[in-house]
Amino acid sequence: GAGVSQTPSNKVTEKGKYVELRCDPISGHTALYWYRQSLGQGPEFLIYFQGTGAADDSGLPNDRFFAVRPEGSVSTLKIQRTERGDSAVYLCASSTQAGGLNEQFFGPGTRLTVL
Amino acid sequence: GDSVTQMEGPVTLSEEAFLTINCTYTATGYPSLFWYVQYPGEGLQLLLKATKADDKGSNKGFEATYRKETTSFHLEKGSVQVSDSAVYFCALGGGSNYKLTFGKGTLLTVNP
Numbered sequence: 001g002a003g004v005s006q007t008p009s010n011k012v013t014e015k016g017k018y019v020e021l022r023c024d025p026i027s028g029h030t031a032l033y034w035y036r037q038s039l040g041q042g043p044e045f046l047i048y049f050q051g052t053g054a055a056d057d058s059g060l061p062n063d064r065f066f067a068v069r070p071e072g073s074v075s076t077l078k079i080q081r082t083e084r085g086d087s088a089v090y091l092c093a094s095s096t097q098a099g100g101l102n103e104q105f106f107g108p109g110t111r112l113t114v115l
Numbered sequence: 116g117d118s119v120t121q122m123e124g125p126v127t128l129s130e131e132a133f134l135t136i137n138c139t140y141t142a143t144g145y146p147s148l149f150w151y152v153q154y155p156g157e158g159l160q161l162l163l164k165a166t167k168a169d170d171k172g173s174n175k176g177f178e179a180t181y182r183k184e185t186t187s188f189h190l191e192k193g194s195v196q197v198s199d200s201a202v203y204f205c206a207l208g209g210g211s212n213y214k215l216t217f218g219k220g221t222l223l224t225v226n227p
Binding site: 045104109 | 119151157158159160161164204206213214215216217218219220
């Protein structure tokens, strides 16, 4: 079956611009996660959705970052006034339910480059 | 807070060599432990996991044992193949902790 998909695969933008990154989770998965992977680092947690609501957004670095999941399926990560330090690979994952015994399935990521 | 420390790479081996990638962790409670693998051009995939002390996770010839006394979860494989070339990430999570905390990753290159 289809895995987690993310679009675009690559995004190049200029400092100060607004970007949206999209995640399509595996059908039926209620939990959705966003992580950010900087060069040479492991993924770092940003935000977690259970259904439509953001159950934990403690990993979002500042208020320029926002994410939504209005219908409990597709999610969009939004970054305002992008900065060069936002350059990273943004990963989305989904699982049947939240919790460590439920495997998180990762998408291929969106590589964001802020010039 | 929770953290994972894994061995610095890159690691370069010849085919059929023995592999060990060290991983230690700091966590409150009783986390589950994971190894994820990222093949070139692909997304992260779960390689194996262990959910409690002394559990051994295994998959594709890789093994790791959850050692609570040493807070470790070292990845091993007896005979690596060229196709094992990838970046390997140790991670912890589990129970009510839905977040995964990852190490920095170890790049493994296996030469024929």
